[in-house]
Amino acid sequence: MTQTTDPAATARGQQLRALMLQYGGILMALVALCVIFTLMNGRFMTVANLTNILQQVAVVAIAAFGMTWVILLGEIDLSIGSIIAVAGMAGAQALAMGVGFVPALLFTLAAGAVMGGINGVLTAKLMLPSFIVTVATMGIYRGVVSLPTNGAPAMISDPSWIAIGSGSFLGLPIIIWIVLVLFLFNHILLSRTTFGRRTYLTGGNREAALYSGIKVDRLKIAIFTLSGVMAAIAGILLSSRLYSAQTNAGMSYELDAIAAAVLGGTSLAGGVGTMIGTLIGALIIGVMNNGMNMLSVPYFYQLIVKGLVILIAVWLDVRAKKRRA
Amino acid sequence: MTQTTDPAATARGQQLRALMLQYGGILMALVALCVIFTLMNGRFMTVANLTNILQQVAVVAIAAFGMTWVILLGEIDLSIGSIIAVAGMAGAQALAMGVGFVPALLFTLAAGAVMGGINGVLTAKLMLPSFIVTVATMGIYRGVVSLPTNGAPAMISDPSWIAIGSGSFLGLPIIIWIVLVLFLFNHILLSRTTFGRRTYLTGGNREAALYSGIKVDRLKIAIFTLSGVMAAIAGILLSSRLYSAQTNAGMSYELDAIAAAVLGGTSLAGGVGTMIGTLIGALIIGVMNNGMNMLSVPYFYQLIVKGLVILIAVWLDVRAKKRRA
Amino acid sequence: MTDAPDIVLSMSDVKKHFGPVVALRNMRLQIRPGRVHTILGENGAGKSTLMKILVGVYQPTDGRMELAGQPYSPQSPTEAAQRGLAIVFQELSLCNNLSVAENIMATHEPARFGFINDRKLRQMAAELVADLGLPVNVDAKVGDLSIAQRQLVEIAKGLSHPAKVLILDEPTSSLSDSEADILFSIIERLKARGTAIIYISHRMEEIMRLSDDITVIRDGEYVATRDRNDTTIEELIALMVGRRMDEIYPPALAPGQTRGTTPALEVRKLTRADEFADISFQVMPGEILGFFGLVGSGRSEVMNAIFGMRAATGEIWLGGKPVQFRSPVEAIRAGIGFVTENRKEEGLVLGAALQPNISSASIPAFAGRSGFLNFGAERQAAAAEVQRLAIRTNSLQTLAGTLSGGNQQKVVLAKWLLTRPGVLILDEPTRGVDVGAKFEIYRIIRQLASEGTAIIMVSSELPEVLGLADRVAIMAEGRIKATLSGDELTPEHVMAYATGTSK
Amino acid sequence: DGIGASLLTQQHPFYIELADAMKAEAEVKGVPLEISIANQDLNKQLADVEDFIVKGVDVIVISPVDSQGALAAIAKAEAAGIKVITVDIPIANGQVTSHIGTDNYTGGVKAAELMGKVLEGKGKVAIIDYPTVQSVVARIDGFKKGLEEFPGIEIVAQQTGITRAEALAVSQNMLQANPDITGIFGFGDDAALAAAVAVKSAGLQDQVKVIGFDGMEEARNAVDSDPVMVGVIQQFPQEMGKTAVDTAAQVIAGEEVPAEQPIVPGIYTGM
Numbered sequence A, B: 001m002t003q004t005t006d007p008a009a010t011a012r013g014q015q016l017r018a019l020m021l022q023y024g025g026i027l028m029a030l031v032a033l034c035v036i037f038t039l040m041n042g043r044f045m046t047v048a049n050l051t052n053i054l055q056q057v058a059v060v061a062i063a064a065f066g067m068t069w070v071i072l073l074g075e076i077d078l079s080i081g082s083i084i085a086v087a088g089m090a091g092a093q094a095l096a097m098g099v100g101f102v103p104a105l106l107f108t109l110a111a112g113a114v115m116g117g118i119n120g121v122l123t124a125k126l127m128l129p130s131f132i133v134t135v136a137t138m139g140i141y142r143g144v145v146s147l148p149t150n151g152a153p154a155m156i157s158d159p160s161w162i163a164i165g166s167g168s169f170l171g172l173p174i175i176i177w178i179v180l181v182l183f184l185f186n187h188i189l190l191s192r193t194t195f196g197r198r199t200y201l202t203g204g205n206r207e208a209a210l211y212s213g214i215k216v217d218r219l220k221i222a223i224f225t226l227s228g229v230m231a232a233i234a235g236i237l238l239s240s241r242l243y244s245a246q247t248n249a250g251m252s253y254e255l256d257a258i259a260a261a262v263l264g265g266t267s268l269a270g271g272v273g274t275m276i277g278t279l280i281g282a283l284i285i286g287v288m289n290n291g292m293n294m295l296s297v298p299y300f301y302q303l304i305v306k307g308l309v310i311l312i313a314v315w316l317d318v319r320a321k322k323r324r325a
Numbered sequence C: 001m002t003d004a005p006d007i008v009l010s011m012s013d014v015k016k017h018f019g020p021v022v023a024l025r026n027m028r029l030q031i032r033p034g035r036v037h038t039i040l041g042e043n044g045a046g047k048s049t050l051m052k053i054l055v056g057v058y059q060p061t062d063g064r065m066e067l068a069g070q071p072y073s074p075q076s077p078t079e080a081a082q083r084g085l086a087i088v089f090q091e092l093s094l095c096n097n098l099s100v101a102e103n104i105m106a107t108h109e110p111a112r113f114g115f116i117n118d119r120k121l122r123q124m125a126a127e128l129v130a131d132l133g134l135p136v137n138v139d140a141k142v143g144d145l146s147i148a149q150r151q152l153v154e155i156a157k158g159l160s161h162p163a164k165v166l167i168l169d170e171p172t173s174s175l176s177d178s179e180a181d182i183l184f185s186i187i188e189r190l191k192a193r194g195t196a197i198i199y200i201s202h203r204m205e206e207i208m209r210l211s212d213d214i215t216v217i218r219d220g221e222y223v224a225t226r227d228r229n230d231t232t233i234e235e236l237i238a239l240m241v242g243r244r245m246d247e248i249y250p251p252a253l254a255p256g257q258t259r260g261t262t263p264a265l266e267v268r269k270l271t272r273a274d275e276f277a278d279i280s281f282q283v284m285p286g287e288i289l290g291f292f293g294l295v296g297s298g299r300s301e302v303m304n305a306i307f308g309m310r311a312a313t314g315e316i317w318l319g320g321k322p323v324q325f326r327s328p329v330e331a332i333r334a335g336i337g338f339v340t341e342n343r344k345e346e347g348l349v350l351g352a353a354l355q356p357n358i359s360s361a362s363i364p365a366f367a368g369r370s371g372f373l374n375f376g377a378e379r380q381a382a383a384a385e386v387q388r389l390a391i392r393t394n395s396l397q398t399l400a401g402t403l404s405g406g407n408q409q410k411v412v413l414a415k416w417l418l419t420r421p422g423v424l425i426l427d428e429p430t431r432g433v434d435v436g437a438k439f440e441i442y443r444i445i446r447q448l449a450s451e452g453t454a455i456i457m458v459s460s461e462l463p464e465v466l467g468l469a470d471r472v473a474i475m476a477e478g479r480i481k482a483t484l485s486g487d488e489l490t491p492e493h494v495m496a497y498a499t500g501t502s503k
Numbered sequence D: 001d002g003i004g005a006s007l008l009t010q011q012h013p014f015y016i017e018l019a020d021a022m023k024a025e026a027e028v029k030g031v032p033l034e035i036s037i038a039n040q041d042l043n044k045q046l047a048d049v050e051d052f053i054v055k056g057v058d059v060i061v062i063s064p065v066d067s068q069g070a071l072a073a074i075a076k077a078e079a080a081g082i083k084v085i086t087v088d089i090p091i092a093n094g095q096v097t098s099h100i101g102t103d104n105y106t107g108g109v110k111a112a113e114l115m116g117k118v119l120e121g122k123g124k125v126a127i128i129d130y131p132t133v134q135s136v137v138a139r140i141d142g143f144k145k146g147l148e149e150f151p152g153i154e155i156v157a158q159q160t161g162i163t164r165a166e167a168l169a170v171s172q173n174m175l176q177a178n179p180d181i182t183g184i185f186g187f188g189d190d191a192a193l194a195a196a197v198a199v200k201s202a203g204l205q206d207q208v209k210v211i212g213f214d215g216m217e218e219a220r221n222a223v224d225s226d227p228v229m230v231g232v233i234q235q236f237p238q239e240m241g242k243t244a245v246d247t248a249a250q251v252i253a254g255e256e257v258p259a260e261q262p263i264v265p266g267i268y269t270g271m
C-alpha cells in the first residue's frame, strides 16, 4: 500500500503477484460465481452457508487431492468413486463386527491402500494403461462393495464415526478440519519434498525420469496407493455424513474429482498442476452446486449451467496462462 | 493346407499371419470367452443367440467407432453417452411434430454433428483439453435432453423408425447391417484415405503434423463431428430398439466405447489403433454381457467378472505385442 | 535490397518476438539459386526461428520477404511448399507410429478421390530413398529407428518435395561422416540443378567444404555475409562469437595423466542378442575413451546396457569390483553418469524449468533424510552449472523446452555434471552445439578427466573423437573391431575399421 | 424354462426385498427363477429379456426401467410367445398378463394427507424429487394434488437428490435458502433419511417434519426413534414379490390370472 521498499513487503507482493498470475483465471471465476450468487440470494454469503459449502465439497475435494497426484503422473484413476463406496462399506462392516472405532478406521484406510495399490501394480508392473485398469477396477470394486449386504446399505451407529461428519472442533466442523489438514499434507508433500519433485519429473517425461534414476514403477504404485487412501478417507467422511454405507455411494465422483483438478490447472498430460489449484477447482464445483440449489434452479438447468461454468472457467484459465506466456 | 507355393495363397497366409500378430492377444480372449460360454451353456452358440449378441452390441460398437477416431487423435470424447440420448430425443420430437421419417432422421444426424462439432470447436479453437470440454458438454447435453419433456421419456411410434431396430433384411436384422456398413465405412476411411492418414499423423505427433502442413484444427473439428454423428446413429438405433427416447439413455456408454477401443489395441496416447480392433473389443464386451446372463451370474459378480475379463484381455494383448517387438 | 535477377529469396528487417523473448531483431538475407548459403550463429542466435518463418510455421512480427520477385508471406507450411520451399527440420518432426514411407510421403500421398494408393506410396518412397542412396528401410516403423536413421528419414521427407529453395537445419547433427557424405553428394546434385540451398550447421569443416555464401548472425541480428573463398574459419568464428578463438580443441593434457592401475570401469564380454556381442574394454580414471562407429553400430545400446537400462550378459567391474545394475538408479549411485543421445526424449523434461531439470539426477543430494528439498542449495548448484556451461537463459525458472537446441544439450550436460560422476558416459555430447559451446564442453571434459573422472565419449564426429580421446574403440556391427591409440590413431585407420575394410 | 425376472436395480432396499421375496417364494413353489438386474438402463433390460427369450423361460416378470421404454422388451417376449407380468411399475398403454404394483399416485396423496395433518394445515414444504423416474413422478404428482386440500401449505422448493449424498446436500441448501421450511417430502427413504440428517445438522429439529416413501426397515426404525421423521408411505415388496411368483406359477400352469393386482401402500407413523 505504501511507497516504501520494505523488502519483506516486496517479497509478499511478488508472491501475491505470482499467485495471481498462476491462479488469476480460475480465482476470477470463483469470485465471479460468489458475487453472482450473493447478488441473487442474500443468504448465500452467510457463515452458515459457507460452512455448508465446505462440508459438501469435502468428499470431492479430498478425492481430488488424490486424483491430482495421479494426473500429475500423466495417469488417471477412474476407480475412486468405487473405492469411496468400498471404504464406507468396509468401515461399516468392521464397526458392525464390533472391532471398535480406531481399528475400523485403520482397516478402512488399509482397504483403500490395497485397492489403490492394485491399480498401481497393474499399471506399473503389467504396463497396462491406467485408464483401462481403473475402468476395470471401477467395475470390480463396485461389485465387491455389494457383496456383504447384497446391495443394501449398511447402517452405521458408532458415535465416533458419526462425529467425523457432524462434530465440531474449535467452532469449525471436524470435516472442514480434515479437508484443511489433508490439503496442507498434500500441498507440502507435493511442493516441498523429493517425492513431489519426482512426481513432477516423471509426469513431465517418464523416459527422462528413468534415466535420471527415478524408480518410476515404485513411484507409480505409491501414488495410486495414495490416491486410494485419499478416496478411502473421502469414503469415511461420506459414510459418516450419511450415517450409513451406500453401495452406490461415490458413483461418478471420479469425474468431479478430475474436473476439480483440471479446473485448477492440472494438465492431463502430466507434469503440471498444484494442490492449491485443485482446492480452488473443487470450491468452484461446490459453490456452483450450492448456489444453484439456493436459487431453486431446476435439475436439468443445473446440469447445463454447471457444464457452461466449467467451460468458462477453464477457458478463462487457459487465456490467462496464454497471455502470461 | 497344401504344400504348393501358390503366390495368392502365400499372400493370404501372410495377411492372416499379420492379422494374428496384430490381434492375436485380443482374438484369443474373444475365442476363449466363446469357448467357455459354449461349454457352460448349450444355447450360447446358436444362431439366435449370436444374432442377439450382435444386436445388443450394436449401439456400443457404433459409438466406439466414433470414439476410435477421437482417441487416435490423442483426444477423448466423454459426451457421446449424452449425445446418444439427445439424438433419440431429437428424433422423437421431430417425429412427434409430424415431419416424417427421413427429415427426422436427417435432423437427428444434424443434431449429432452439431454437438460433436461444438466439442471439436471448443477443443481446437479455444485450445481446451478435450477431456474437460466433453465432461462439460456431457452435462450440458444431458441437461438439454430433458428440456422438451421435462425428464419424461418420449414415445416413438413411427413404423419406419421402429423398423430400424426390429426389422430384417435378407434374413439379417437391419441393425446388424447398419453395424457392418458403418464398420466398413469407418475402416476404409481410416485405413485407405488421406483423411485417415492425417489422423494417424496428427495423433502420432501433433507438431510434426502441423509442420507437414496438416490443418490440425480443422481435422480435429471434423473428427469430433464424426464422433457426434456416430453417437447420433447409435442413439437412433437405441431409441428404435426401445420404442422411445429416454432422457437417461446411453448413460456411461462412453466408458464402454472407450473400453472397446482400448481392448482393441487403440492407444490412448493417440496414433495407434484400428477399426477391426475396436469391433473385436466391442464383441468381447457384448459376448461377456450375454454369456454371463445366459449363465445367470448374479449382477454384482457380473461387474467383477467383467472387470477381470477386461484386465486379462488387455494384458494378453500387451503381452502379445511385447513378445512381437 | 534491389532484386537482382539472380536472387530467388530475400528478406529484410525481419523481426520475431515470442512474448518478451526477442528471437530475431533485424534479419536480412539474400539467397541465390544454385548456391549453398550457410547460416552460422551460436545456439539460440535465431537460425531455426528464421527458417520456420520462411516455411510458414511462424509468422514474423515484422519485416518483408520476397520470393522470385513476388511478395512472400506464407501462412502455413502447405503454402510454403506450394511456393517451392522445402525444409528438413532441426528437431525431428516425424511420427513414430508410422512407417518410413508413410512419413516421407506425409500430406502428399499418391491418392485418388482421397483414397491412398499404398503400393504406389511405398514404391515412390523406396525410389526416392534409393535415388538418394540413403540406407533406410522404408517399411520400418520410425519409432524403431535410431536417431541417426530418423535424421536420414527427415532428410528424405524434406527432399520428397520438388523445391526451388531447400532448407536444411542441422541435417548432419546425428550423422557420421559416411552418411553425411551421402547428403553432401545430394546437395551437389541439387545445386547443379539450380536449387537454392539454405544450410545450417555447427560443424566448421563441413561448412567450409560445402558453402558458397555464409551469413553470420548473432543474438537475432544480421552480422555479415561472406563469400566462402574470401574468408576463414577463424574469421567466421570471430564474427559469430564476437571474439577470436584460435583453437577448436583445448590443449591436450600431458600423456600419462591417468591415475592408478585399477580401471575405473571395465567391461568384459558384454553381449546382448541381436545388438552387440563380446564387448570388452576398460577406462582408467582420468582417461578419455572415444567410441567411434557408423550409425547403428550399436554404441548407444552398449552404453544403455552398462547404465542398467537394458539387460545384457557379461561382466562389469567398477573400480575393481564386479557390479550388476538392474536399473539406472544403481548405476547412478555407483557413480556413473550418462548423457544420452536423444535429449528430447531421454534427457530433459521439456515442460519443467531448468532448475528441476538440472538437479533431476541428483535429487537425494538436495534432501535430508526427511525427504524435504533444500531449494536454496538446489538453486545455487543449478546456477553454478548454468554459469559454468554458459547456458543462455533469463532465469532458472525458464522452461527447458523453450531453449534453443544447443542450450538444451548443455542443460543435459549440466544435469550429469552435477552428479559428480566417477565415470561419465557421453553419447554424442555436442550434437547441435555451436563451436563456442563445443569448445567449452571439450574444456569441461578435459578438466573432468584431469580431476580423475573416467570418460567414455561416443561420437560420430571423427575430428572430435580424434581431437579429444586418449584411445578410441571402434565399433561396427555390434562388435569392437579395434581399440587404437597414439600413432595408430589416424582418420584413415579409424574409418577403415569402422567401415569394415580393415578387419 | 421357469421364470425370468428383470428388475430395475439391485442397489435399493425395496428391490432387494422384492428379489429376496421372489426367490423365497420360488423355492417354496419349486419353480426355477433367474433374476437379472437392469441397473436402471433400459437397453440392458432389453438385452436381459432377449437373453431370457433365447434361454427359453416360460414367463417373464419385469419391473420396467421405464413404463414406455420397456414396451420393446415386452413386445419381443410376447412375439416369442412368452407371457409377461409387470411388478411395481406398470407399462404404459400396453397389455400384460398381469400387473402387481404399488399405486404410487395414491401413495403420494396419502403422504400429503399426513403432511397436512402433522403441520396442522399450514406451513412451508420442500420436495426432493427424481424427475426421470416415472413412479417417482407419480408420487410427487399425488403429493402435490393431495396438498391442494391444505391451502395454508405452500411448496417453496423442489430439488433433485437422487442418491443419499445428493439428497443431503440438496436438503442442506434448501434449508439454507428457506430457513422457514416446516416440512420435507422425500421421494424415497434415502431422500427422507438424508433430509432428516440435514434438518438436525441445521438445528431445526423442532421445526421441520420429514416424510418419506418406500418404508424399508431403516426408514421405519428412523420413524420409531427420530421425532423429525414423522412417517413413511410404506410399500410392501415381500407381498409384491410373493404375488408375482405365485402369479407366474399360475400362468405356467395355464390358469387365469387377474390383470391388475394393486397393492395399496400403507402409512407407517411409528409403533
Ligand SMILES: Nc1ncnc2c1ncn2[C@@H]1O[C@H](COP(=O)(O)OP(=O)(O)OP(=O)(O)O)[C@@H](O)[C@H]1O
Pocket: C018, C021, C022, C023, C041, C042, C043, C044, C045, C046, C047, C048, C049, C050, C090, C402, C403, C404, C405, C406, C407, C432, C434
Ligand atoms: N516457441 C518459442 N517460445 C519462446 N522462445 C522461443 C521459441 N522458439 C525459440 N525461442 C527462443 O528464440 C531464440 C532463438 O532460438 P532458435 O531455435 O531459433 O535458435 P538457433 O539459432 O536455431 O539455435 P541452435 O543452434 O541451438 O539450434 C532462443 O533464445 C529460443 O529460446
Ligand SMILES: Nc1ncnc2c1ncn2[C@@H]1O[C@H](COP(=O)(O)OP(=O)(O)OP(=O)(O)O)[C@@H](O)[C@H]1O
Pocket: C135, C136, C137, C140, C144, C145, C146, C147, C148, C149, C174, C275, C293, C294, C295, C296, C297, C298, C299, C300, C301, C302, C341, C460
Ligand atoms: N537398418 C536398420 N533398420 C532398422 N533399424 C536399425 C537399422 N540399423 C540399426 N537399427 C537400429 O538401431 C539401433 C542401433 O543403433 P545405435 O543407436 O545403437 O547405434 P549407434 O552406434 O549408437 O549409432 P548412432 O547412435 O550414431 O545411431 C538398433 O537398436 C537397431 O534396432
Ligand SMILES: [Mg+2]
Pocket: C047, C048, C049, C090, C169, C404, C405
Ligand atoms: Mg536451431
Ligand SMILES: [Mg+2]
Pocket: C146, C299, C300, C301, C341, C427
Ligand atoms: Mg547412438
